[in-house]
Amino acid sequence: MLLVVAAFIVAFVLLLYMISPLISPKPLKLNGAHVVVTGGSSGIGKCIAMECYKHGAFITLVARDEHKLVQAKKEVEKCAINDKQVVLCISVDVSKDYNQVESVIKQAQEKLGPVDMLVNCAGTSISGKFEEVEVDRFKKMMEVNYLGSVYPTRAVITTMKERRMGRIMFVSSQAGLIGLFGYTAYSPSKFALRGLAEALQMEMKPYNIYVTVAYPPDTDTPGFAEENKTKPLETKLISETAGVCQPEQVAKVVVKDAIVTMGLFRTIALFYLGSFDSIVRRCMIQREQSKAADKRE
Template structure:
């Protein structure tokens, strides 16, 4: 083999290493670790489902936990449940996230927050043509505007903290916040909105050592899921079946892992991971290794996305053909 051939092979072998070094230099924000032990964690929607699972795990890890929800009776039940499973008491506070003044009063009453997890949410799957405007407004108000209320209320004390350790604001989005699905028009709109909020907010708060995470669970086995499924359009069930359901404890474990590592995107299963890679766009990325995966797999993920769209639109065509 000629010397020129050997030199070319050596250069080819070095290119990935050079590219990784380049990515390590440019990825922003920088990697960070966010401790939660002995720190104050506020979780909204904390009286059931994923929120309750998040509270249980945070309390078990030594965090000082406050859970917020509207229903005081359910909050008391959640507090008793957490005490039974962990032996630890959590604080509870009742407020409607759609009411900024109530949220501000609640946030001020619990003291400075180190980790804010905006987990509140409602979901009703239905075609836009058939859905009542009240349901659409409720999803936008609770899922999106409620999150604005919480962040705006919490930011002053988070920014003025004397402890300059890194802190976190985490948003519970959905895989329906990564890709639009039949029957999820209002819900996806509210969850896609969280991404825009998260991307812009991270730039606004990074100088204060505040780090934003966006969590993407699939369908999760919670008390609300059975009710949701009663009204879910048949086509929605067919298309959404490509991503399996998870247990609330599993989602909470993935969420805490992502929050503590300061990850911007926090997928919860393989499908969520693939969607995160496929939809990375201009989102921040702390890991140069993940940035490498995003770059080299971008074309392949686009092909995979087109295959999914082919399957989904095929299901829609077949469904309408059968029901004409």
């Protein structure tokens, strides 16, 4: 009996997998696309920018430190595949003032055209025992990792909706899937991104905008080295069971997921969220019809 059920589940999953290309969106062509990468001056973000540049994209790097931005720009430029490509640097704190973020995104769009893909990678981590982490760090984590992803997304979404195309990417963490010793301040800010991404995806699907979330493991970056300075032994031992990745490797997977694959889990979600999506679509069509009718009157 159990075997029959198992076989049925396997067959179902295989079927979903086979038809997933039919119901996935068309892959995004990075050649000539404008990609904004927050946190693009270091670590994973810089590698994502380089990966996109290798596919012919135009890049806007967003971070605070101008010196690091200029250095990163040089590295990204080395990955060019044609002489038309441009790397633009913008220095701004993504977590402080929404109006400021909106205005720099506008500047970037004026220079390099509408944003085709936004990569929210700016972030920072802290590890430590709950009662030893300074209280204001809890707020800081939510500001940088969560609001620092909300603001750039808000700033690009209107144009994406108008153009009926776009990709939004959030960089969460394995610590955004499960809460681990030492991450009481960091994990919640990464869990929050998942809630944001899922709700946003349901709103954006009728506009042909796709949202992805990456959950990388420990990755060898300047940010990781910084975090290790205060990491409790327990956190170190737990993390070691999963190992450390290279940022280039993480960047490849993350970019591929955002532009091509919608993944098996996405396919399953497409089914079980299908009825919600059809409500959203119906409302959108109705709203547009009544808008058109108002105009005619």
